[in-house]
Amino acid sequence: MxxxxxxxxxxxxxxxxxxxxxxxxxxxxxxxxxxxxxxxxxxxxxxxxxxxxxxxxxxxxxxxxxxxxxxxxxxxxxQTMRREVEPPYLPERLGEIIDLSILKPVCEPMHLERMKQALTWLGENLPSSSALSFRPNVVFPRHRAVAVEWMKACGLSVSPQSVSLTNGATAAMTVALMSVAPPGSTVATEAIGHHTLVPLARYLGFNLEGLPIDEDGILPNALEEACREADIRAVFVQPSVINPTATLMREQRRAELVNVARKHDIAIIESDVLGPLVENRPPPIAAMAPERTLYLTSFTKITVPGLRIGYLVAPDRYAAAVANRHLVSNWMATPIVAEIASKWVTDGTALELVRWQRAALMRRQQIVDEVLGAGRVLTHPNALHLWLPLPDDRTEEGFVAQARLQGVGIAPGLSFKTSNAPWQPAVRISLGSTTEDELRVGLGIVARLLLGDPEHLLLAI
Structure with a gap:
């Protein structure tokens, strides 16, 4: 040969x-x-x-x-044998690189000052149960009641008993998947979906089937066909802008997916980590199908990254499984962080930071329009990122590497691929991970790389 x-x-x-x-x-x-x-x-x-x-x-x-x-x-x-999946973002910010690879909220000195104030308050008001107890049911009853109030801001009416506090959205997602998808079963999701789902499927032993999407998200007929042909136990969806293509699923599509899930009696896991940040959104899927939807949200993407706490709402049929899986995988959320989250929900700080974040992101979306042009990218006014399809003559690896050589970190689209369907090269670009000035410079470099052969930017080796 x-x-x-x-x-x-x-x-x-x-x-x-x-x-x-x-x-x-x-x-x-x-x-x-x-x-x-x-x-x-x-x-x-x-x-x-x-x-x-x-x-x-x-x-x-x-x-x-x-x-x-x-x-x-x-x-x-x-070396093409299966390796550990690498994250789509830069694990460290090295040198002077403009890091547009990691999905973060916009943060300014004000956010650090708010955390310092919260920690000072905590030092004076820390309950003994949050410092001395090992029992979640002793520590969290008050926090669950506060979570109910936050769920109202997210568009849900739930009972305190249905809420589990977790160490962020990733922990909630893992617990939810462990609760509804036994080893050997299949979980359906978007063909361009959450980047941790592929390794999670491998570690937990379930199969992952990425389904075709359009501007509304998963196609209902694709979910219907998958349910007929495989042992689908759940569908994992990110219907409100946090998905890689920044799609906001309309209410009719949500209702259509609920109908398929009810017909085949499968669970729905709804990741809604932006919560009330997204304006004028339809009701959560969990509000349409509370009997089968495990709903998760968190604070890290909408307030400050250090507030690593999340809420997982589970229907009665999954409540025992969720409680047990959470105990064996995390035992319980960190009480000290839960105290800060509860205070911020109660005194209005959380919603104040959400409103601030929304305004900051809208300013950055204006920068995107000015530098890249609105028609070139997929995004949403309240999104933390954009999805940029690449020209057919570009490879993702080459484009990401060229950007890195020019001092800009971006995430390759293949990191979010969950199916074997034909692929259009693309990259995800975070809008909140740096200053507005650096964002403008970084997007300008991306725009120049899109013009064609980058030899006008780089010297030959």
Missing amino acids: TIWHPDPSLIRRPAYLSLADQFARAIHDGRLLNGTRLPTHRKLAYDLSLSVQTVSRAYEELIRRGLISGEIGRGSFV
């Missing part, structure tokens, strides 16, 4: 990145199989009339992407 070889006529500036992209496409297309030994740095440099340094940087880039491995004394080998 003839071993694939890079085409020197296709190498563009920067040469190392263009070479790495050629290898990446060959690996993804199956022209380079797992375990294939690659040419030595020196030989490939000679064959392509490049410097050894350029080839070395290309191989280093492929190692960073997890596509090859380098073994001292043996060489470099294609």
